Amino acid sequence: MRDVVSDIPIRFEQVRLLVRGVTILDNVSITLAAGxxxxxxxxxxxxxSTLLRLAMGLARPTGGRITWGGRSDVPPQRRAIVFxxxxxxxxxxxxxxxxxxxxxxxxRVTRPEQVAxxxxxxxxxxxxxxxxxRLSGGExxxxxxxxxxxxxxxxxxxxxxxxxxxxxxxxxxxxLIRTIAARGIKLVxxxxxxxxxxxxxxxxxxMHRGRIVEHTDAAQFFxxxxxxxxxxxxxxxxxx
Amino acid sequence: MRLMHAFVGLVVLVSGTAPALTQDKSIVVASTTSxxxxxxxxxxxxxxxxxxGIDVKVIAQGTGQALDTGRRGDADVVFVxxxxxxxxxxxxxxxxxxxxxxxxxxxxxGPKSDPAGVNGTKDIEAALAAIKAxxxxxxxxxxxxxxxxxxxxxxxxxxxDVAGADRGTWYKEIGQGMGAALxxxxxxxxxxxADRGTWxxxxxxxxxxISVEGDxxxxxxxxxxxxxxxxxxxxxxxEGQAFNDWLTSPEGQKAIADYxxxxxxxxxxxxxxxxx
Amino acid sequence: MQHxxxxxxxxxxxILSADPxxxxxxxxxxxxxxxxxxxxxxxxxxxxxxxALTRFPGRQAIVVVLNALMGLPPVVAxxxxxxxxxxxxxxxxxxxxxxxxxxxxxxxxxVVPIVAALARQxxxxxxxxxxDELAAMNVGPLGRIxxxxxxxxxxxVTALLAGFGRxxxxxxxxxxxxxxxxxxxxxxxxxxxxxxxxxDLPLAMSLGLVLIALVxxxxxxxxxxxxxxxxxxx
Numbered sequence: 219m220r221d222v223v224s225d226i227p228i229r230f231e232q233v234r235l236l237v238r239g240v241t242i243l244d245n246v247s248i249t250l251a252a253g254x255x256x257x258x259x260x261x262x263x264x265x266x267s268t269l270l271r272l273a274m275g276l277a278r279p280t281g282g283r284i285t286w287g288g289r290s291d292v293p294p295q296r297r298a299i300v301f302x303x304x305x306x307x308x309x310x311x312x313x314x315x316x317x318x319x320x321x322x323x324x325x326r327v328t329r330p331e332q333v334a335x336x337x338x339x340x341x342x343x344x345x346x347x348x349x350x351x352r353l354s355g356g357e358x359x360x361x362x363x364x365x366x367x368x369x370x371x372x373x374x375x376x377x378x379x380x381x382x383x384x385x386x387x388x389x390x391x392x393x394l395i396r397t398i399a400a401r402g403i404k405l406v407x408x409x410x411x412x413x414x415x416x417x418x419x420x421x422x423x424x425m426h427r428g429r430i431v432e433h434t435d436a437a438q439f440f441x442x443x444x445x446x447x448x449x450x451x452x453x454x455x456x457x458x
Numbered sequence: 459m460r461l462m463h464a465f466v467g468l469v470v471l472v473s474g475t476a477p478a479l480t481q482d483k484s485i486v487v488a489s490t491t492s493x494x495x496x497x498x499x500x501x502x503x504x505x506x507x508x509x510x511g512i513d514v515k516v517i518a519q520g521t522g523q524a525l526d527t528g529r530r531g532d533a534d535v536v537f538v539x540x541x542x543x544x545x546x547x548x549x550x551x552x553x554x555x556x557x558x559x560x561x562x563x564x565x566x567x568g569p570k571s572d573p574a575g576v577n578g579t580k581d582i583e584a585a586l587a588a589i590k591a592x593x594x595x596x597x598x599x600x601x602x603x604x605x606x607x608x609x610x611x612x613x614x615x616x617x618x619d620v621a622g623a624d625r626g627t628w629y630k631e632i633g634q635g636m637g638a639a640l641x642x643x644x645x646x647x648x649x650x651x652a653d654r655g656t657w658x659x660x661x662x663x664x665x666x667x668i669s670v671e672g673d674x675x676x677x678x679x680x681x682x683x684x685x686x687x688x689x690x691x692x693x694x695x696x697e698g699q700a701f702n703d704w705l706t707s708p709e710g711q712k713a714i715a716d717y718x719x720x721x722x723x724x725x726x727x728x729x730x731x732x733x734x
Numbered sequence: 735m736q737h738x739x740x741x742x743x744x745x746x747x748x749i750l751s752a753d754p755x756x757x758x759x760x761x762x763x764x765x766x767x768x769x770x771x772x773x774x775x776x777x778x779x780x781x782x783x784x785x786a787l788t789r790f791p792g793r794q795a796i797v798v799v800l801n802a803l804m805g806l807p808p809v810v811a812x813x814x815x816x817x818x819x820x821x822x823x824x825x826x827x828x829x830x831x832x833x834x835x836x837x838x839x840x841x842x843x844x845v846v847p848i849v850a851a852l853a854r855q856x857x858x859x860x861x862x863x864x865x866d867e868l869a870a871m872n873v874g875p876l877g878r879i880x881x882x883x884x885x886x887x888x889x890x891v892t893a894l895l896a897g898f899g900r901x902x903x904x905x906x907x908x909x910x911x912x913x914x915x916x917x918x919x920x921x922x923x924x925x926x927x928x929x930x931x932x933x934d935l936p937l938a939m940s941l942g943l944v945l946i947a948l949v950x951x952x953x954x955x956x957x958x959x960x961x962x963x964x965x966x967x968x
Contacts, residue, residue: 317923637931
């Protein structure tokens with residue numbers, strides 16, 4: 219059912235991605251290691267989402283290599299992703315989580331209990347029977363998190379999870395993210411909100427035009443950025 | 459072909475009933491629209507069923523199509539009104555034997571306004587000649603039916619070549635049955651050759667009336683033939699023959715004679731008439 | 735249907751007295767069209783889903799042909815099935831010509847393209863939305879098809895209703911392969927055609943209104959099922 223070997227560290231070796239002749243990622247090499255909450259920041263079109271999708275295994279690079287725990291071509295059994303606008307299945311909240319558990323190979327008998335645990339973790343227990351499509355934006359995002367945790371992942375990717383949410387919902391999600399990080403799950407998150415990066419990151423990756431510009435410890439990045447782009451970005455200027 | 463079989467199997471499965479193969483005691487009779495539309499079958503078939511227990515399923519087509527159906531083996535019996543074609547059918551080996559059953563007559567139906575000036579006359583060939591001379595609108599069934607064959611024979615006897623030299627827009631071939639032809643004639647104030655049975659039962663007459671009747675050349679004979687089991691082994695020959703026997707029996711002949719609409723008898727049994 | 739020819743009998747009277755001939759015709763029409771719609775669903779939905787989710791050389795051509803077949807002339811389909819099922823034809827030994835089963839077969843042939851083409855479009859659109867999530871959850875090919883069909887069910891019901899509508903309205907094909915046999919293969923549409931050709935236009939029109947009423951009832955039932963589903967599952 220599941221490998222004993224972990225999916226992390228995730229290693230990109232000179233990864234390139236071309237789509238219809240346009241370079242989206244250009245010679246990206248990075249290691250996503252256990253422990254840190256890694257936050258990808260940068261302007262729109264920098265390639266943050268693309269890097270997440272490749273790391274998740276939803277797309278294949280045009281050039282270079284990606285390995286998970288040292289292996290290539292690993293199916294997504296121990297990793298998960300939450301999108302900015304998650305797609306809800308046309309059924310109840312509980313059924314959505316149950317679906318994810320079933321896909322992860324969870325036995326039918328233990329599913330109800332697991333569903334209750336996950337819904338409880340994200341604070342949706344009272345809304346278990348509600349049709350998922352009728353949940354609010356923040357509730358749907360929490361449900362997406364519950365689904366993502368169904369296969370007990372080693373690493374969780376989050377692609378701008380709070381970009382569409384109001385501040386109250388954003389806070390709820392960020393609190394959950396901290397809880398999940400505290401459980402030892404590796405987090406890799408993309409955001410365009412500098413404040414959020416400050417609040418959550420222990421490691422920062424700044425991307426610009428498909429390249430990694432700076433990759434340092436968060437405290438270091440915000441106090442003493444090393445590149446000109448980093449300085450401009452943290453000062454709130456447009457990176458063109 | 460295997461795919462087709464699988465598909466048919468699915469349909470049978472989903473529809474939950476087995477195909478007609480297993481149906482007991484029924485025959486398929488290919489007949490003409492005139493016998494069906496006039497209501498004759500509705501009258502005599504229940505009597506036959508009560509007597510023999512055989513269900514008669516009637517497919518009402520034109521004579522040409524009915525004989526075709528018999529040739530293909532898709533019917534057990536054919537019951538039509540075109541003696542020459544029927545005899546050829548038997549001669550070619552598709553039918554066992556032809557039995558005369560009954561006759562009715564054709565009538566020329568036309569608008570009350572009578573553009574050709576033929577209403578009330580008794581000579582059909584003269585009437586047709588008048589219609590052509592005045593180029594009065596005329597509807598032809600054009601569908602290889604017995605009525606169509608009779609119509610063409612009458613034009614020929616009147617020395618008018620409707621397909622060739624005497625063609626014109628006044629002559630319209632519609633390729634449909636008697637009812638449709640009458641509907642059309644009613645809607646366009648045209649003449650049309652019809653069998654009396656369908657005319658009596660027809661409800662949409664508009665301004666149409668009987669123009670010419672009673673000419674001996676308008677006599678219309680029906681015959682019944684069992685499809686040859688030698689050519690098509692699956693033909694239900696016992697039940698089919700039982701039907702033919704009943705039609706020509708005194709009981710069947712009486713049933714035919716008893717069928718009346720508004721007091722008028724439509725079909726005249728003549729199974730015992732020599733040379734019919 | 736002898737008594738239907740009596741001028742004094744109105745269709746309302748026949749309906750209220752549940753005239754057996756009329757009941758038989760209505761029952762056959764519903765049986766044939768509903769069965770055809772069901773068969774078309776069993777064939778067309780998975781086929782449409784497969785077409786939506788796979789890529790292979792010639793796929794675009796199949797999609798175009800499938801869309802074009804939605805406009806297949808019923809008489810052509812009727813003639814083709816007639817030639818297949820005739821005793822002189824390849825499937826003649828099945829003895830299916832001039833039976834309700836033949837009518838179901840030809841109507842299924844007419845309805846499958848509608849259901850398959852609409853299913854393909856619906857599921858392809860849904861796939862764009864679902865693709866990443868299902869891939870991320872490591873759902874296999876069969877699971878993807880099942881999930882998409884299930885989540886597209888409301889739109890698929892609409893496609894089925896379109897197919898059912900086509901089947902119910904059809905007269906040429908069922909006339910050719912069914913033979914319009916009184917009490918056996920006479921449906922509402924062929925009965926209307928017959929009464930028209932007998933010149934009884936008021937009766938034909940009344941039967942037509944009964945047919946329309948039936949179709950509305952079926953659609954209303956489907957609509958309430960949809961509403962219930964929407965209320966329960968969003």
